[in-house]
Amino acid sequence: MKAYLFIIILFFAVSVHAQTTTRTTTKLDENTIVKDSSGTVLPYSIWQKLMQTGEYNLKKVTGLDEFVAYKMNDVEKARADERRKAAILNMPKPRQAASLKEGEKFKGDKFTDINGNKYDLKTSIDKVYVINFWFINCPPCKQEIPELNKVVEKYKDNKNVVFIGIGLDNKTDLAAFLKTTPFNYNIIDEGRFYAQKYEIDGYPTHVIVGKDGLIKFSTIGLAGNTVYWIEKTIGEQLKGI
Structure with missing residues (x-):
């Protein structure tokens, strides 16, 4: 299983994100300023899709609250994949749903x-x-x-x-x-x-x-x-x- 880089970045900011009656805010969202290499601001829907390809990464601009999206080379992608794998193995098991306990009979439908x-x-x-x-x-x-x-x-x-x-x-x-x-x-x-x-x-x-x-x-x-x-x-x- 290869996770998208955008998702991994998000996961490092919050270990779990569930949609309930209260929304959880993260650092990387639709309000985050992301530019391409020419300095053009990218719409949220565009840079999110770039991250989801697993081909791109975000680099924070020094001294500014904004990022630049750039395409990773093969070495960077390999390193990112290794870091992701190591991070996943060190994470605790995801929290269990209270009403669906492991080992219990599933009600079925x-x-x-x-x-x-x-x-x-x-x-x-x-x-x-x-x-x-x-x-x-x-x-x-x-x-x-x-x-x-x-x-x-x-x-x-x-x-x-x-x-x-x-x-x-x-x-x-x-x-x-x-x-x-x-x-x-x-x-x-x-x-x-x-x-x-x-x-x-x-x-x-x-x-x-x-x-x-x-x-x-x-x-x-x-x-x-x-x-x-x-x-x-x-x-x-x-x-x-």
């Missing part, structure tokens, strides 16, 4: 995604289910999507792993959002009922259910090693299949 595909988690115990509770206007939810898509891509040919994204938004809004921001989980719309049932109180919330129907991992918010633990848990569960 029957879901239908926006494409009409059905999933029966009430009786099916032969797959690993990777579930994400999220909503469109949740900054950390959107921030993690590119990395989650990489995990989906890794297991796209493995029928023993099923990715389900339970969105709180309606089908129309989700369809419009997904046109510009692909999210490759199987998306469930109108998910507030399920969020309330599972007592979700922060977003994103992740839960991984093993083939025995037990919760193997859960977490609330987005920490620097959230996706690492998702992928790690999937790998551990597949060893028994």
Whole structure:
């Protein structure tokens, strides 16, 4: 799992970022001044996408509260990747979602995604289910999507792993959002009922259910090693299949 540099920078500023009723501010946000090499100020949407490619870095301008975006060379990217890996391994395990305790039986439901595909988690115990509770206007939810898509891509040919994204938004809004921001989980719309049932109180919330129907991992918010633990848990569960 290779994390985007922008996300890693953000994670060093705050170890976990969850969307609740109170917003958490970070140093790098839409108010941050970022320029290109010619001195032109870049809109937030532009420099954020540059960072998400993993090809660029931000360098603080000495004496000023602003940054310059520049493209890293291969050596810099390799060093950044090694620092990221070391940092992730030294991080504590992401905090567990209070209502989704590891080792407990997952309540289970029957879901239908926006494409009409059905999933029966009430009786099916032969797959690993990777579930994400999220909503469109949740900054950390959107921030993690590119990395989650990489995990989906890794297991796209493995029928023993099923990715389900339970969105709180309606089908129309989700369809419009997904046109510009692909999210490759199987998306469930109108998910507030399920969020309330599972007592979700922060977003994103992740839960991984093993083939025995037990919760193997859960977490609330987005920490620097959230996706690492998702992928790690999937790998551990597949060893028994």
